[in-house]
Amino acid sequence: MINYELQIANYNKRMLSTWAFPTKIIFGAGSIAQAADITRDLGIKRPLIVTDPGIVKCGLVERLAGPLKKAGLEWSVFDRVEGNPTEASVLPGVEVYRRESSDGVIAMGGGSAIDAGKAIRLKATHALPLEDYDDLKNGGDKISADLPPMIAVATTSGTGSEVGRSAVIALKATGRKTVIFSPYLMPSVAIGDPELTLELPPHITATTGMDAMTHNLEAYLSKGFHPFCDAIAIKGVEIVNEHLRTAVHDGKNLEARTQMMIASMMGAVAFQKGLGTVHSLAHPLSTVAGLHHGLTNGILLPYVMRFNLPVVRDRLADLAGALGVDTRSLSPDQAASAAITAIEKLNADIGIPARLSAVGVTPEMIPKMIPKAMEDGCHLLNPRPTTAQDMEMLYREAL
Ligand SMILES: [Fe+2]
Numbered sequence: 001m002i003n004y005e006l007q008i009a010n011y012n013k014r015m016l017s018t019w020a021f022p023t024k025i026i027f028g029a030g031s032i033a034q035a036a037d038i039t040r041d042l043g044i045k046r047p048l049i050v051t052d053p054g055i056v057k058c059g060l061v062e063r064l065a066g067p068l069k070k071a072g073l074e075w076s077v078f079d080r081v082e083g084n085p086t087e088a089s090v091l092p093g094v095e096v097y098r099r100e101s102s103d104g105v106i107a108m109g110g111g112s113a114i115d116a117g118k119a120i121r122l123k124a125t126h127a128l129p130l131e132d133y134d135d136l137k138n139g140g141d142k143i144s145a146d147l148p149p150m151i152a153v154a155t156t157s158g159t160g161s162e163v164g165r166s167a168v169i170a171l172k173a174t175g176r177k178t179v180i181f182s183p184y185l186m187p188s189v190a191i192g193d194p195e196l197t198l199e200l201p202p203h204i205t206a207t208t209g210m211d212a213m214t215h216n217l218e219a220y221l222s223k224g225f226h227p228f229c230d231a232i233a234i235k236g237v238e239i240v241n242e243h244l245r246t247a248v249h250d251g252k253n254l255e256a257r258t259q260m261m262i263a264s265m266m267g268a269v270a271f272q273k274g275l276g277t278v279h280s281l282a283h284p285l286s287t288v289a290g291l292h293h294g295l296t297n298g299i300l301l302p303y304v305m306r307f308n309l310p311v312v313r314d315r316l317a318d319l320a321g322a323l324g325v326d327t328r329s330l331s332p333d334q335a336a337s338a339a340i341t342a343i344e345k346l347n348a349d350i351g352i353p354a355r356l357s358a359v360g361v362t363p364e365m366i367p368k369m370i371p372k373a374m375e376d377g378c379h380l381l382n383p384r385p386t387t388a389q390d391m392e393m394l395y396r397e398a399l
Pocket of ligand 1: 293
């Protein structure tokens with residue numbers, strides 16, 4: 001006798017999910033030329049451009065300012081965003097925003113500038129200190145729709161923050177990279193112009209590219225129930241695997257740059273489902289050791305895949321196919337292991353070291369990082385529950 005009530009209850013439990021897809025994306029080589037039209041369409045009259053000194057120096061802000069100027073718009077620039085943004089990348093920006101009577105934000109850069117732009121936009125209308133919006137304390141509930149419009153212009157292919165709804169800021173008050181999450185933080189429009197990434201040096205292309213890979217891969221393995229995101233994630237893994245090597249070794253290749261920008265956005269869409277332990281281990285490596293987020297993700301990814309293997313063997317076997325492994329004659333165990341080897345090979349091909357010690361991490365740093373990794377919310381959706389002992393073991397293994 002089939003218990004239909006139980007079946008329906010289980011079915012509903014599984015199906016009661018919120019699936020929302022992201023912001024409007026204006027995509028393609030040369031799409032930056034539309035910046036002024038987009039600004040006007042959003043009703044922004046005096047945008048604040050939020051960026052970092054590197055973007056200014058390499059002339060990319062000019063690519064944005066040109067169309068604004070042509071359209072007769074006036075703008076201000078806040079260009080003091082740090083590599084791993086802290087309050088210092090946000091609060092002075094809010095002051096400029098107010099002083100210049102800005103009425104919208106155009107963030108241009110990698111994840112740091114875009115996240116700082118989101119936080120400036122938040123603080124322009126929300127009075128509480130940044131730590132009160134901490135996602136770990138359900139701070140997102142305190143964020144209302146009352147945010148000025150925002151355009152996000154990506155200049156790297158990795159973070160995907162331009163299509164995401166979170167800002168990651170390292171706050172003094174929390175002592176860690178703090179995730180602020182709200183659907184209202186999502187930029188009003190994202191501009192994805194792969195031409196802006198043509199000058200990125202190989203090592204930044206490699207590390208940001210591995211961030212995109214990690215987003216897609218961790219999202220695919222994460223515990224959430226989101227078949228839409230799964231489909232995007234596995235395709236994202238395939239695209240990164242196919243095009244990252246070319247983007248690193250032949251930076252002017254517009255096709256590879258285009259594909260990487262697509263995969264980066266796909267990663268950020270996919271990780272609405274969840275991320276995992278790679279990100280929880282990686283975040284303290286930025287705050288404690290000052291390392292690039294994508295670099296640490298790339299190094300840690302194979303170790304965490306191996307840790308997860310016993311509980312997600314079949315999912316890892318799916319990923320092997322996306323990573324270019326011919327799985328037809330392989331058992332599921334062999335295919336899952338081949339997925340890990342494929343990531344190690346990709347890292348080696350693009351110059352990402354296999355160990356954390358190669359980038360200056362020392363054993364003394366580990367005890368400090370373990371509690372921060374545990375406090376980080378990403379691992380809560382890792383397919384295999386991760387204890388403090390596991391975190392320590394993974395740091396030591398990767399050292
Ligand atoms: Fe990431």
